[in-house]
Amino acid sequence: MTELESRAFSVYYDANATLPAAEVFSRRRGNCMAFSALMVAMARELGIEAHFNQVMVPATWQLESEQIAVYRHVNVVADAGRGQRVIDFNFTGYSADYRQRQLTDAEAFARYYSNISMELLDNGDYREAHRYLQKALQLNPGDTTLWNNLGVIYRRAGEASRARSAYLIALQQDDENLSAMANLEQLSRAGGELALADNLSHRLTSYRRKNPYFWYTQALKAYRRGDYTSAADSAENAISIEDLDHRFHFLLGMARFRLGDSDYRGEFRTAMKLADSDVALSGYRRKMDLLGEEIAASPRRERRHPNRAPLWWWWH
Structure with missing residues (x-):
C-alpha cells in the first residue's frame, strides 16, 4: 500500500518554498503556490477538472511603511463530478466571502515565478531575482503587482530610476495599486521629489481611510x-x-x-x-x-x- 492510499502522506507548509510540483511531493513541503501546483497536476492526471484560484485575502501587512513586495494567496478549485470543491492547506485565515477568481495557467505560473523572484531577492541575489521576474512578466505583462515587484528589485539593487519606471507602469495600469503607490511615494521622497511624494501620500491616506x-x-x-x-x-x-x-x-x-x-x-x-x-x-x-x-452563538448568519x-x- 502506498502512503497516499494509507493516508499517511503529508505536505508541510513552508512560506519560502516555491518548489516544482515534483519536489513538493518528494520533499513534503511547499507554500500555497507550490502546493496548488502539485494538486492541479495530480487532479488533472486523474482526469479531474481543476484550476488555480486566486483568493483576495486582505493583505493588511501591505499597509506597513516599508518597500512592499506582493504575495497573494492561491488555492485550487476542482470538480470531480459532484460539485466544485476548494483544496487548500488550511482555512484558518481564509473566508469563503473573500473575492476570488479563476487563474489561467499562464497567470498562475507568472505568480509562481514572481514568488521565486522574491525569495531570491530576500537572499540578496538581485540578478536571479530579476531573471525570474522577467519570466513572470513575459507570461502576464498586465499583472500590475509584477511591475511593483520589479520596482522593489531595482530599488534594493540601487537602481532608483528603473524602480521609478516600474512603479509608474504599475500605476498606469492600475491607478489604485496601493503597494506601487506607497513604494513610489517613498522613492520620490528619498529622491527629493517632495511635491510628488506629498501628492502620493495624500492619495494613500484617502484610499486607506476608506479601507x-x-x-x-x-x-x-x-x-x-x-x-x-x-x-x-x-x-x-x-x-x-x-x-x-x-x-x-x-x-x-x-x-x-x-x-x-x-x-x-x-x-x-x-x-x-x-x-x-x-x-x-x-x-x-x-x-x-x-x-x-x-457565550452561546446565535444561529450563524447566511x-x-x-x-x-x-x-x-x-x-x-
Whole structure:
C-alpha cells in the first residue's frame, strides 16, 4: 500500500518554498503556490477538472511603511463530478466571502515565478531575482503587482530610476495599486521629489481611510501594544465600513473586554454568528474558554457574495 492510499502522506507548509510540483511531493513541503501546483497536476492526471484560484485575502501587512513586495494567496478549485470543491492547506485565515477568481495557467505560473523572484531577492541575489521576474512578466505583462515587484528589485539593487519606471507602469495600469503607490511615494521622497511624494501620500491616506482593513490593521497594532482604547476606536471604524467581517467584531470585543466594557459580549456573539467556517467558530469558542466566558452563538448568519467560493476540501 502506498502512503497516499494509507493516508499517511503529508505536505508541510513552508512560506519560502516555491518548489516544482515534483519536489513538493518528494520533499513534503511547499507554500500555497507550490502546493496548488502539485494538486492541479495530480487532479488533472486523474482526469479531474481543476484550476488555480486566486483568493483576495486582505493583505493588511501591505499597509506597513516599508518597500512592499506582493504575495497573494492561491488555492485550487476542482470538480470531480459532484460539485466544485476548494483544496487548500488550511482555512484558518481564509473566508469563503473573500473575492476570488479563476487563474489561467499562464497567470498562475507568472505568480509562481514572481514568488521565486522574491525569495531570491530576500537572499540578496538581485540578478536571479530579476531573471525570474522577467519570466513572470513575459507570461502576464498586465499583472500590475509584477511591475511593483520589479520596482522593489531595482530599488534594493540601487537602481532608483528603473524602480521609478516600474512603479509608474504599475500605476498606469492600475491607478489604485496601493503597494506601487506607497513604494513610489517613498522613492520620490528619498529622491527629493517632495511635491510628488506629498501628492502620493495624500492619495494613500484617502484610499486607506476608506479601507476597513486599514483600520483593522491599526486596531491590531494598538491592541498588541496594549492601547485598548485606540484598538476599540479603530475596530469600530472598520465595522462602520464593513460590518460582516467576524474578525472586526471579535477584535472589538477583545478590546472592550480589556477595557472592562460590558458591551464586549455582544461583539463576541456577533463574531460567532458571522464566523464563516467551523475553524473560526471553534477558535472563538476556545478563546471564550480561556477567558472564562460562556457565550452561546446565535444561529450563524447566511452570508452571500457574488463570488462566493464553492465548498471546501481540507488538506491535513
